Amino acid sequence: MEIREAVAGDWAGIWLFQRDIVRAGETYTWPADVTEDVARGMWMAGALPYRTVVAVDGDTVMGTAKMGPNHLGPGSHIGTASFMVSPDHGGKGVGRALGEHVLDQARADGFRAMQFNAVVSTNTVAVKLWQSLGFEIMATLPEAFRHAKKGYVGLHVMFRSLVA
Structure with missing residues (x-):
């Protein structure tokens, strides 16, 4: 597996699984009917300090x-990130590799911490992964996410310092 900056040609591989993840309504706060053009605009990075990366095996985008930055101006020293792993490649360490890469890149980019604003509380695989990478649940917003199958569930705000 290689993790590298995403290029325009990666979009088709990302959209293959991103579309289904968003439509499932279980882990992302995006509209389930998001169009491909809108999704591309929300996911593919513009200029620095924003980045989009892919985990690939040959030509296959696995995640x-x-x-x-999580905020601009005086809050721009705190980073944020979002992740998606193809269900075809779940359980293969893709999410962990992406998480470790993002943390390393955030440090290199000068961020002092990372904050995840909306980790769905029922997404136990993601919560466990982030906790294993040093994130703490700082707060849970009750019933802040309308899960497609479980109804109203919490959203965790998770945080991790990057300062030694």
């Missing part, structure tokens, strides 16, 4: 992450 992707986007990252950048």
